[in-house]
Amino acid sequence: MRNDRRDFLAKMAAGMALGIVAPSSVWAVGEKRGEKAKSKYPKLKCDVAVVGAGPGGVPAAIAAARQGAKVILLEEDNMPGGAPVDMYVPFICGSPRVGVFREMIQELNAHHTIGGKPCSTFGKTGSDGKNHWWMPSSFAEVVYNMIDKEPNFTLMCGAPVVGVSVKADGNRNRVTGVRIMRNGEYQDIEAAVTIDATGNGLVADLAGCEYMYGSEAKSDYNEPVGIEVADGKVQPCTWMLISERIKRNAVLPIDKLKGSSAVEDNLNRWVTAPDKEDMIRRDAGIYLHWGKTVYCKDTRDPLLLAQAQMEALDKLRENLAIWHEAGYAVHLAPKIGVREVRRIKGEYVLTANDLIQGVMPDDKIANAHYSFDVWGMKIPEEMKHIGPYGIPYRCLVPLNTEGLLTAGRIVSATRVAHSSLRVQPICSNIGMAAGTAAAMSALQKTGLRSIDIKDLQGRLIRMGLFEGIK
Ligand SMILES: Cc1cc2nc3c(=O)[nH]c(=O)nc-3n(C[C@H](O)[C@H](O)[C@H](O)COP(=O)(O)OP(=O)(O)OC[C@H]3O[C@@H](n4cnc5c(N)ncnc54)[C@H](O)[C@@H]3O)c2cc1C
Structure with missing residues (x-):
């Protein structure tokens, strides 16, 4: 190979x-x-x-x-x-x-x-x-x-x-x-x-x-x-984050967030449709987000991973502003999520x-x-x-x-x-x-x-x- x-x-x-x-x-x-x-x-x-x-x-x-x-x-x-x-x-x-x-x-x-x-x-x-x-x-x-x-x-x-x-x-x-x-x-x-x-x-x-x-x-x-x-490519990296309501009655602006992938609320349910009424009724205050996904040139190299994380931040900025405006704080994970690095060849x-x-x-x-x-x-x-x-x-x-x-x-x-x-x-x-x-x-x-x-x-x-x- x-x-x-x-x-x-x-x-x-x-x-x-x-x-x-x-x-x-x-x-x-x-x-x-x-x-x-x-x-x-x-x-x-x-x-x-x-x-x-x-x-x-x-x-x-x-x-x-x-x-x-x-x-x-x-x-x-x-x-x-x-x-x-x-x-x-x-x-x-x-x-x-x-x-x-x-x-x-x-x-x-x-x-x-x-x-x-x-x-x-x-x-x-x-x-x-x-x-x-x-x-x-x-x-x-x-x-x-x-x-x-x-x-x-x-x-x-x-x-x-x-x-x-x-x-x-x-x-x-x-x-x-x-x-x-x-x-x-x-x-x-x-x-x-x-x-x-x-x-x-x-x-x-x-x-x-x-x-x-x-x-x-x-x-x-x-x-x-x-x-x-x-092609020697590993899976992309995703920067995970948690959004949390900080203003009373704020509703997650799911319909405005650009390119946001899966989101799960704290009531154990995927949030897929921008159904505002349903979201108000459920009154969840905190959400887990699969933030932004980027390719890292080499996931073995910590400096290149940090660079990928900066690229992900650039992609996130627009959404961060939308969250803040809607009354939500965002906790970004300390490290970008790395799915794949080395796989060590074993006896099988x-x-x-x-x-x-x-x-x-x-x-x-x-x-x-x-x-x-x-x-x-x-x-x-x-x-x-x-x-x-x-x-x-x-x-x-x-x-x-x-x-x-x-x-x-x-x-x-x-x-x-x-x-x-x-x-x-x-x-x-x-x-x-x-x-x-x-x-x-x-x-x-x-x-x-x-x-x-x-x-x-x-x-x-x-x-x-x-x-x-x-
Ligand atoms: C974005 C993303 C989404 C995912 N989604 C899911 C999901 O929904 N459900 C699911 O079950 N799994 C999911 N996974 C996969 C799963 O989280 C990982 O594959 C799993 O955590 C791997 O476990 P591990 O112990 O092998 O490695 P890790 O979880 O990476 O743990 C390795 C540990 O080793 C430490 N370490 C590394 N190098 C050194 C060193 N030189 N010296 C000392 N310590 C060191 C690290 O700091 C870390 O704490 C996801 C992964 C990513 C990145």
Whole structure:
């Protein structure tokens, strides 16, 4: 594939050949070979280090801690939560809503509802069939509370990972920990197993793992959907926002807002028609908006993402004035919403065919159910809606690498398959499996490829992870 090849050549040029074992212990970033970085911060040790406290990382860390592993969860933001918190994606699609995800949703419904009264009908699968959203900071609050209850757990926010420790191990590279940037210095975290749950795959990239970026051609994986010629494009970014009534009797000017896509009110209903009477009767005071959508030239590059965010602001200005005039304040998400970055190539690449056929592989570690949802790509209506499928453990194990698992939306899948598994409940289910597998590997001192899959599945079943799907 074009992008794989281009990345491969770039890495060859940089002396980081894909799949070629590091000659000695080196820091991929932050230290020249042979030099020791000095730091006043002591090295920390744990069984499992999880990078990224989003829908994939939080369940991974909680699951690992519940297995008895000593866990450090690293997050570059000052609050945990990931996209629901920093990109204002507090809306849930897909299922099954089980395990840690269900615990989180039940807590949100019990104590953080913005729909008037707490919801008590979330049943076994964590869904009552209605649409729901909660304030972004509520996700962070709930995650804080959940983590607080876990023994063996250290949450480190404000901790951007900027380097990865890689050692030669037979014919593979072994990741032995990560490095964070702290107050102009580095702090190292040594871990038996590291989980990359960054949503962008930076940790795996720094470790020299092979990855996919942008669209393949349909023929690359014999998929029935997709594009004819690979174009290397990822899905567009959307700047999410929340509008809130600040003047008495103000009505959302839905008919005036230009190019505004989906909007949901706090009474769990899509606002589609400019039916003013109906809106007055319902008297909703706060709305979630899929703000403006733009293409970023390269979602791997934070500076280009910031540039895309500025472009989105330009597109939003006219609407912002309309909101303000109508008596509404607007809360813009701190970060533009990024749907797609790196997908880390694993021992298996999940394809659209697997999803269409509803394959339940022998090494299934999570159930998943959601349609194909590739913004910017036409998917025939009859192919969009697919049944449940299983995620293989092999998709979490990066090629040629030991000591590293992936969790959340960066697992090994084609772009079309990724468009389905990227939703929050599925990311969470993958995360729980990754955390459990990592703890087994660390505590049993077994390689990630040698853990007993039946034992792993048994533990996941006992956690209720395989419920909610027939
Ligand atoms: C605009 C938009 C709309 C969406 N709509 C929906 C929807 O309606 N329903 C739904 O279910 N899903 C939706 N999604 C998808 C979903 O939100 C994401 O795919 C999901 O959050 C991915 O979870 P994750 O844990 O893999 O990554 P993330 O949520 O991105 O979490 C990754 C975390 O890692 C941290 N991190 C990154 N790099 C580092 C580093 N170097 N060091 C330390 N920490 C780091 C980040 O700060 C972040 O907190 C949407 C996404 C977008 C962008």
